[in-house]
Amino acid sequence: MRKRSQxxxxxxxxxxxAAIAALGAVITAYLAITAFADVSAACPTEGCDKVLSSPYAVVFGLPLALFGFLAYVAMGVFAVAPWLINPETKKSQRRTVEDWTWRFLLIGSVAMGVFSAYLMYIMVFEIQSFCLYCLASAIxxxxxxxxxxxxxxxxxxxxVIFTGIIVAFITFVGSLAIYSPIHSPTAETETSSGYAISTTSTPDSIALAQHLRERGIKMYGAFWCDFCQRQKELFGREAAEELDYVECDENGVNPNPAACQAAGIQSYPSWEIDGELQRGLIPLNELADLSGYTGSRDFQAN
Structure with a gap:
């Protein structure tokens, strides 16, 4: 009897x-690097910043993309593991590795598929923005x-069906548990107004903020923007209150999206200094130089 062709x-x-896992690893590695470097990912849509700066993009204090990168690397390793074993001399061992890695691939792919589907739901219905990198990773x-x-x-x-159902259920419940703090009443109140600033201003950082306001220098941002939060953290709580801050998202507190649109704001944060826009998180010493601040510069917030 002739053996059925595979x-x-x-x-x-x-x-x-292995090829798809490598592509996913490249995408998530890029997003993780940009997150650690505090820079925005290059993206043709504004939604990338909103999605990647949202609280959903951070898990256990680390960028979600980092965990995605590790997952793709693991899938790639499971895919190529049998190739590392000589089929001529270790046929039985290779067969065992093939069987076990298929099981790991099944578990990993179901977990990643369910979690990616959940994140797509979050992106569309919760964040309500489109991120090209997130979509590519989900695909x-x-x-x-x-x-x-x-x-x-x-x-x-x-x-296979039983394993898939169990893994899918655990993944879904785990996803809800991971992100449950975001949906707590306290978190929902903070989300609309921006997160509380934890650092304390120095007298010099307060003086700089007052100088910026006197010069008519504005900071444009959005309550969900992680880089905007970090910019305020550099000033500290007291100095941040002195800034002429313009909220661009209509869902934030005291929003003024019309002013942001008129100023041509495309990314957050953006500073309007002498009629020119300076984009991104700017160190306080650089802001002092750009604004002509001449006071002392002990800006290190505590």
Whole structure:
């Protein structure tokens, strides 16, 4: 009896899974680097900043993209692991590794697919903005799930379905638990007004903020913008209250989106200094230089 030929998708599945995992790792690595470097990701849409600066983009105090990068790396390792074993001399060992890595690929792809779907829901219905990088990562995660299911001849389909349901349930419940603090009454109050500033201003940082206001220098931002929060943290709580701050998101406190639109604001934070826009988080010494501040410069907030 002639042996049934193996479908091409099953012959090439591990290679394709490794390639997609590599692409996902590149995307998430870039987002993690930009997060650690405190810079905005290059994106054709403004929504990227809103999504990547939202509280949903941080898990356990670290960028969510970092965990995505580790997940993609793990999937890539599971995909290529059998290739590291010589099939001629260690055939039995290679077969064992293939079996176990398929199980890990199944568990990992289901978890990543469910979590990515949940994040897409958050992006569309909670944050209400579009992030090209997030969408690309979600497509990669769902592609890994599809390839894992179609790329292997699963002998016990019932076991695959049972495993998938259990992993999906745990992932979904875990996702709700991770982000539950964001939906608490305290967090919802903070979200609309910006998070409380934890640092204390020095007399010099207060003097700089007063100088900026006197010069008519404005800071444009949004309550959800992580970089805006960090900019205020540099000033400290007392000095930040002296700033001429313009809230650009209509859902924030005392918003003035019309002023932001008239000023041509495209990213947050943005500073309007002498009729010119300076974009991004700016160190206080640099703000002092740009504004002509001549006082002392002990700006280190505590």
């Amino acid at each position: 479908p091409w998708i099953q012959r090439k599945s591990r290679f394709i899974i 990669c995660a769902l592609a890994l799930l599809g390839l894992t299911l179609a790329g292997q001849h699963w002998e016990d389909i019932g076991q």
